[in-house]
Amino acid sequence: MAGGFSRSNIGGLLAKQGILIAFVIFMIGFTIANERFLAPENVMGVVRSSAILGVMALGVTFVVISGNLDLSVGSMMSFSTIVVLDLHDKIGPALAIPAMFAMTLCLGAFIGFLVGYLKLNSLIVTLGMLSAIHGLTLTYSGGKNMDIADKDGTWFAVFGQSSALGIPVPILIFGLLAAVLGMVLAKTPFGRKVYAVGGNGVAATFSGIRRARVVFTCYLLSAFCVATAGLIQASRSLGSQNTVGQGLELEVLAAVILGGASLLGGSGTIFKTIVGVLILGFIQNGLLLVGLQFYAQYVVTWVIIILAVWLDIAAKRGRLLSPIA
Amino acid sequence: MNNESRTRLIKKGAIWGFILFELVFFSVAGSYLSLSESAFMDLDNMLLLLKQSAPIGIIALGMTIIMINGNIDLSVGATYALAAIVMLDSMTWPVFAGFGDWVIPVSWILALMTGVALGAVNGLIVWKTGVDAFIVTLGAMLGYRGLVFMYNGEEPTSHLNWTLVDFAEAQFLGLHTATWFLLAVVGGLWFLMNRTVHGRNAYAIGDNREAAVNAGIRVGPHMMINFMLIGFLAALSAVVFYSESGSVNPNDGELFELWAITAVVLGGTKLTGGAGSIVSTLGGVIAIQLLRKGLGYIGAGTETVNLVIGLILIAVLFLDRQLNIKAKGELKV
Amino acid sequence: MSEQVSASVPALRLEAIVKTFPGVRALDGVSFDVMPGEVHALMGENGAGKSTLMKVLGGIHQPDSGRIIVSETPVKMSSPLEAKHKGIVFIHQELSLAKELTVAENIYLGELPRKRFGLVDWQALFDKTNTILQRLKVGFDARTRVGDLSIANQQMVEIARALTHEAKAVIFDEPTASLTDAEKTVLFEVIDDLKSHGVGIIYISHRMEEIFKITDRISVLRDGQYRGTLETAETTEEDITQLMIGRKLDLTRHASDHELGEVALEVKGLSCGSLYKDISFKVRAGEVVGFYGLVGAGRTEIAETLFGLRTPTGGCIVLEGQEVEISSPVDAINLGISLVPENRKEQGLVLGMNCRDNMTLPQVSDLTAGPFVSDGAEIAIFDHYYDKLEIKTPSWKQQAGNLSGGNQQKIVIGKWLSMHPKVLIVDEPTRGIDVGSKSEIHKLIRDLASQGYAVVVISSEMPEVLQVSDRIVAMYSGRIMREFTSEEVTEDSLIQAISGLGDNSGQAA
Amino acid sequence: AEYRIGITQNNVGVDSYQTTYDQSFKEAVEANDSVEAVVLDAGGDVARQIAQIEDLIQQQVQAIIIWPTNGEAVIPAVRKAKNAGIPVIVTNSNIAEAGFDFVKSFSGPDNITQGSRSAEIMCDKFKEMGIETTAQVVQISGQPGYTTAIERQKGFDDRLPEVCPDVTVLETQPGDWNREKSQKVMEAFLVKYDKIDGVYAGDDNMGVGALNAAKAAGREGIIFVGATNFAVGYEAMEKGEYWGSIYQSPVDDAKAALKTAIDVLDGKEVPFLNYFDTPKITQDNMSNFTKPVF
Numbered sequence A: 001m002a003g004g005f006s007r008s009n010i011g012g013l014l015a016k017q018g019i020l021i022a023f024v025i026f027m028i029g030f031t032i033a034n035e036r037f038l039a040p041e042n043v044m045g046v047v048r049s050s051a052i053l054g055v056m057a058l059g060v061t062f063v064v065i066s067g068n069l070d071l072s073v074g075s076m077m078s079f080s081t082i083v084v085l086d087l088h089d090k091i092g093p094a095l096a097i098p099a100m101f102a103m104t105l106c107l108g109a110f111i112g113f114l115v116g117y118l119k120l121n122s123l124i125v126t127l128g129m130l131s132a133i134h135g136l137t138l139t140y141s142g143g144k145n146m147d148i149a150d151k152d153g154t155w156f157a158v159f160g161q162s163s164a165l166g167i168p169v170p171i172l173i174f175g176l177l178a179a180v181l182g183m184v185l186a187k188t189p190f191g192r193k194v195y196a197v198g199g200n201g202v203a204a205t206f207s208g209i210r211r212a213r214v215v216f217t218c219y220l221l222s223a224f225c226v227a228t229a230g231l232i233q234a235s236r237s238l239g240s241q242n243t244v245g246q247g248l249e250l251e252v253l254a255a256v257i258l259g260g261a262s263l264l265g266g267s268g269t270i271f272k273t274i275v276g277v278l279i280l281g282f283i284q285n286g287l288l289l290v291g292l293q294f295y296a297q298y299v300v301t302w303v304i305i306i307l308a309v310w311l312d313i314a315a316k317r318g319r320l321l322s323p324i325a
Numbered sequence B: 001m002n003n004e005s006r007t008r009l010i011k012k013g014a015i016w017g018f019i020l021f022e023l024v025f026f027s028v029a030g031s032y033l034s035l036s037e038s039a040f041m042d043l044d045n046m047l048l049l050l051k052q053s054a055p056i057g058i059i060a061l062g063m064t065i066i067m068i069n070g071n072i073d074l075s076v077g078a079t080y081a082l083a084a085i086v087m088l089d090s091m092t093w094p095v096f097a098g099f100g101d102w103v104i105p106v107s108w109i110l111a112l113m114t115g116v117a118l119g120a121v122n123g124l125i126v127w128k129t130g131v132d133a134f135i136v137t138l139g140a141m142l143g144y145r146g147l148v149f150m151y152n153g154e155e156p157t158s159h160l161n162w163t164l165v166d167f168a169e170a171q172f173l174g175l176h177t178a179t180w181f182l183l184a185v186v187g188g189l190w191f192l193m194n195r196t197v198h199g200r201n202a203y204a205i206g207d208n209r210e211a212a213v214n215a216g217i218r219v220g221p222h223m224m225i226n227f228m229l230i231g232f233l234a235a236l237s238a239v240v241f242y243s244e245s246g247s248v249n250p251n252d253g254e255l256f257e258l259w260a261i262t263a264v265v266l267g268g269t270k271l272t273g274g275a276g277s278i279v280s281t282l283g284g285v286i287a288i289q290l291l292r293k294g295l296g297y298i299g300a301g302t303e304t305v306n307l308v309i310g311l312i313l314i315a316v317l318f319l320d321r322q323l324n325i326k327a328k329g330e331l332k333v
Numbered sequence C: 001m002s003e004q005v006s007a008s009v010p011a012l013r014l015e016a017i018v019k020t021f022p023g024v025r026a027l028d029g030v031s032f033d034v035m036p037g038e039v040h041a042l043m044g045e046n047g048a049g050k051s052t053l054m055k056v057l058g059g060i061h062q063p064d065s066g067r068i069i070v071s072e073t074p075v076k077m078s079s080p081l082e083a084k085h086k087g088i089v090f091i092h093q094e095l096s097l098a099k100e101l102t103v104a105e106n107i108y109l110g111e112l113p114r115k116r117f118g119l120v121d122w123q124a125l126f127d128k129t130n131t132i133l134q135r136l137k138v139g140f141d142a143r144t145r146v147g148d149l150s151i152a153n154q155q156m157v158e159i160a161r162a163l164t165h166e167a168k169a170v171i172f173d174e175p176t177a178s179l180t181d182a183e184k185t186v187l188f189e190v191i192d193d194l195k196s197h198g199v200g201i202i203y204i205s206h207r208m209e210e211i212f213k214i215t216d217r218i219s220v221l222r223d224g225q226y227r228g229t230l231e232t233a234e235t236t237e238e239d240i241t242q243l244m245i246g247r248k249l250d251l252t253r254h255a256s257d258h259e260l261g262e263v264a265l266e267v268k269g270l271s272c273g274s275l276y277k278d279i280s281f282k283v284r285a286g287e288v289v290g291f292y293g294l295v296g297a298g299r300t301e302i303a304e305t306l307f308g309l310r311t312p313t314g315g316c317i318v319l320e321g322q323e324v325e326i327s328s329p330v331d332a333i334n335l336g337i338s339l340v341p342e343n344r345k346e347q348g349l350v351l352g353m354n355c356r357d358n359m360t361l362p363q364v365s366d367l368t369a370g371p372f373v374s375d376g377a378e379i380a381i382f383d384h385y386y387d388k389l390e391i392k393t394p395s396w397k398q399q400a401g402n403l404s405g406g407n408q409q410k411i412v413i414g415k416w417l418s419m420h421p422k423v424l425i426v427d428e429p430t431r432g433i434d435v436g437s438k439s440e441i442h443k444l445i446r447d448l449a450s451q452g453y454a455v456v457v458i459s460s461e462m463p464e465v466l467q468v469s470d471r472i473v474a475m476y477s478g479r480i481m482r483e484f485t486s487e488e489v490t491e492d493s494l495i496q497a498i499s500g501l502g503d504n505s506g507q508a509a
Numbered sequence D: 001a002e003y004r005i006g007i008t009q010n011n012v013g014v015d016s017y018q019t020t021y022d023q024s025f026k027e028a029v030e031a032n033d034s035v036e037a038v039v040l041d042a043g044g045d046v047a048r049q050i051a052q053i054e055d056l057i058q059q060q061v062q063a064i065i066i067w068p069t070n071g072e073a074v075i076p077a078v079r080k081a082k083n084a085g086i087p088v089i090v091t092n093s094n095i096a097e098a099g100f101d102f103v104k105s106f107s108g109p110d111n112i113t114q115g116s117r118s119a120e121i122m123c124d125k126f127k128e129m130g131i132e133t134t135a136q137v138v139q140i141s142g143q144p145g146y147t148t149a150i151e152r153q154k155g156f157d158d159r160l161p162e163v164c165p166d167v168t169v170l171e172t173q174p175g176d177w178n179r180e181k182s183q184k185v186m187e188a189f190l191v192k193y194d195k196i197d198g199v200y201a202g203d204d205n206m207g208v209g210a211l212n213a214a215k216a217a218g219r220e221g222i223i224f225v226g227a228t229n230f231a232v233g234y235e236a237m238e239k240g241e242y243w244g245s246i247y248q249s250p251v252d253d254a255k256a257a258l259k260t261a262i263d264v265l266d267g268k269e270v271p272f273l274n275y276f277d278t279p280k281i282t283q284d285n286m287s288n289f290t291k292p293v294f
Ligand SMILES: Nc1ncnc2c1ncn2[C@@H]1O[C@H](COP(=O)(O)OP(=O)(O)OP(=O)(O)O)[C@@H](O)[C@H]1O
Pocket: C021, C022, C024, C025, C026, C044, C045, C046, C047, C048, C049, C050, C051, C052, C053, C402, C403, C404, C405, C406, C407, C432, C433, C434
């Protein structure tokens, strides 16, 4: 029954482009349901509001390919948003931005140190950091919302609110970062090492790869992306709550998984992650447009995640059902 | 070899040592910082502690067997909420109108069946599709939560049945009803994991799945049973808790999975499966509850609680690793 | 189960088995039969399809076509469990054990004796296990945690499974790879015992001496095709290799015909905790030094220390006259040391990565054009060693995990040769490698030496060390017992040395 | 100190209202020599809150103030306190009627009235603009499941048809008390509906999020009405971008709760529903109010 699956063309196609095909089907479905769905301003809007999630997902893709998890990105994004907003009024945007990046990178370095050099389990470390960074943010802000005093007189808004060449800046940042990180992952020696470390850390060590350093760098990259996301977020609304990033870690993870990165490490690409991010964004938007309650989106996301990952591995193993007895 | 069994013993004892440390710390710190007149280590307080450990505890115990089996379940919080809704709502269904208080066991059974069914769905997907349990249950965590909202929109579902509340608040031999349930689950699962073929096979599957498959163990059904069990336990946890509180918000139980996993890890269960102990998980649950209670007792604010709980988790992991470091000259990979 | 099986009915019969993987025809119409009470060897080059065939028999893979017949009944093996029920027991090439469980639970994995209500009958379990362990003459108890056993003992646990069943056929896939001689003897006794009970045995091994010692008939596979069956008693090594690889092998010792250079590597009084003590030796450029000993003698640990993977607790390492500090593999690689590790799946390869990327991994940072990895440079390296080592793979894009064991090993060797090291350490270079490739690898090692490389070969196979080494270091229990030159060494003296019986043993113990 | 009071709050730190409440409460206790307080936070988790009530009973505080995470689920726990002879005061968000027997008093805003008032503010503005027969409104509600969110939505939904029967509420989606989420929801509304005349948000935080979305999309002339006037909302009103809200001070809220508790302990008569006033604030009358501190 399942045997012929592998050799059929459908199987081969699904194996390579399963996620893309699912994506196209959803786009068509929603477009039929609501003709506004593909309207340029809507598409632009979805991409723009996916940019923050997307930027974070880029970093997490590195972490996941290196065989680890990062559940702290949501909390960390709240942290960087709050910090940059606070410093904006204290030391001015030109200093606030690098200062915020430095602080966020410190957090990333701390996690990277724990997971990379001390070899602690990343699920638990980042779970702990999720809570700890939230505590840190609350301590920093005293629990209050953080707002820029003079919202009209600051150039800080460019990162979130303006456009260049007709494209909103958040999309430009997302695109640029995706291009750079995509090249880094696919083409550079560092990228290769990330795959090796995630695929088999022991063999990577035996091949003279400094595994700890690679993992550490992945977390730094992730923190860099989080800081960028925090910057866009802060610039976009020029004010924020302490909980702005809460729960994003799971959405980010869902996007990366939808993109087909294996949680065991060693596989995934930036391009696929972007597709995953867009799928999530368009589902959310599409369901809102057809007037379904927000919770329908939960159920749909569930079904899509499982179908997407299932088809992906089914195509790889050449049969639909798992061979587990 | 003697040495190894000793370090293993130390590791098992570590969580209880940590609990002891917490007790001493909060008693001492409390005598300076606390406003309360009663001591921290008061018997009633400890009995309360056990009772309060029950909701997360029962789920964490279920999580232990799932993790020993080499899987993980992130959907327990949503299962817990859905089971609670079924229990509370079913008590008001017209079909059961003439049942009087007999509606209570009926609604319990319905709730537990809901839990088992949701667990079975997860188990079946993991089994038949071969998708990793982390992903399957991450999806289910969203999906089941969606079902929770669909049931009653954003409204809480409430039904206070005072007979039920009285039962749930009762104390028997000094222990609260919830505590009895917790202890019964500990006993039951200990027996299951250590004495039955299913339990031993679950260990084997988590330890080396390929070996289990090669040995002809039917991995799928065992995983399925364990997922049904954790669904059952998440529902049982809801039954125990909501019998007493009578109302469930649609977002109740969020983050329960993370707390349960934390407790399991504190209890020393291997994240990759194959090793772990039911009793140590109970220790992990108590340690967390004690930490929360103690931090409240000495007047720590929200930000401190978050910071401390997060860092403790990392510290425990670090200590666990230090305990595991072998002699000098270890392979550096 | 006391039906009379007449000796003329095969215990097991395979008919035209075909199995394809994407891009590989792993089995192409294989047929042969195994009689009750017969030890039937299955031989073939790496990647010939032996393991695949056995996995088809064991219910792990489903054949595309063909029939399996057990005692005259055609059966379908849809799962390992079913295979077991049909009387086929499979002792795996790779250890297949749950390390956290006890020996008893592992031996009866999947069929723990039960009492009512699904409870484990511990009494029966331990009793039965202890009986088997006594039969195997091993020194550990049924309640021992398997993870606490040495690798060799773990292999014995695996072997013990053959005795739990009323088996019609038992498959041993390279069971002796990590056994000591004593344990091998026990294994052969077990096989004899099974034989006398009328069990058919399929025995896979690349070690000729074993084949001739215990098997009755030999079936040979080549490129997934059945090449014929020989009577062991009427055949010679040459006949088998002829059938396996289609040509004759040069099995003579490679004498060293070149001048030795300076001392490339010198180790002085190196110690590492309880793993090994006071190790001193020299390797000169152009020289091959063989390290021989039993599994667990500490040879691998020395290699790992030289490669910066362990921190020594004493002694020093001198490279070309300079004392060096090697604290990581990166240091070692920069100093010109390469290590072909012992466990290719865990240490040698990233199985999910393609062959080319695996091969170029240690030098990927140097193969750049601008900031990017240069595709051309990588492919050039791969192609060179693909030809030189005759690696069998459809293309460099194939995942390393899909290659047969021997071809995987060639990728690892290629990886380290391409680094052009000064000192090349190879740990069990031919474990699980067929005779054809084996002699090529030996020749390669000799060639490298004549080109001026200093080579350290760690091996547990005596013919191998004898064949490639200029000098042989015999180790026992973390210590060097004796050093032999290739002229003075004899098999007997070598065995004495590595068993702790050598002239040195009194002082060393 | 004379009195020892325990308080268990809903979720400190999730927004500045709750944080300011927490701080004001602690300051009020500090300033009052006759009380000391055990201040706890349930972190939004009802199980933790019930455990905290039990702990407070066990520590024998003299009065318990509770900001319920769920107005119904805490009833049995509150009953326990009553049975232990400890008076309970509910703050900010009331518990369900079934529990009224077990509490001494509720102190806080009347969220249903707040919802109604928001409806009135919006309706009045529509009338002023002369679009009360055609106007279309979208609503962004608070975190699903929270009493305050539910009550405000109910107040708004019930009152709007009474005052402006021809105004249609196009759709309601939750914004989780979260500015960013609300902004996303509003973006989708803007694409979906060409004509939006008014937005009602469950608090100003979300209202400002929606405002940001409208500004980014270049849609003008929308009437934004919120509740719980946050500083950002106040500023937006100053700029004329945001129409109105409900003025509610967490400082008042906290002080009222503490005062009610002390009154109860002093043996004074306190009314059962002790609402503090939460007046309408719009661009027209905002000069009468000081800018919120949170
Ligand atoms: N799962 C798989 N997917 C794709 N190809 C496979 C798979 N398993 C085996 N092969 C291929 O099938 C062929 C036979 O491999 P097999 O492991 O049976 O060889 P073998 O005779 O056991 O070799 P060795 O002596 O090295 O163990 C090889 O070419 C191998 O690459």
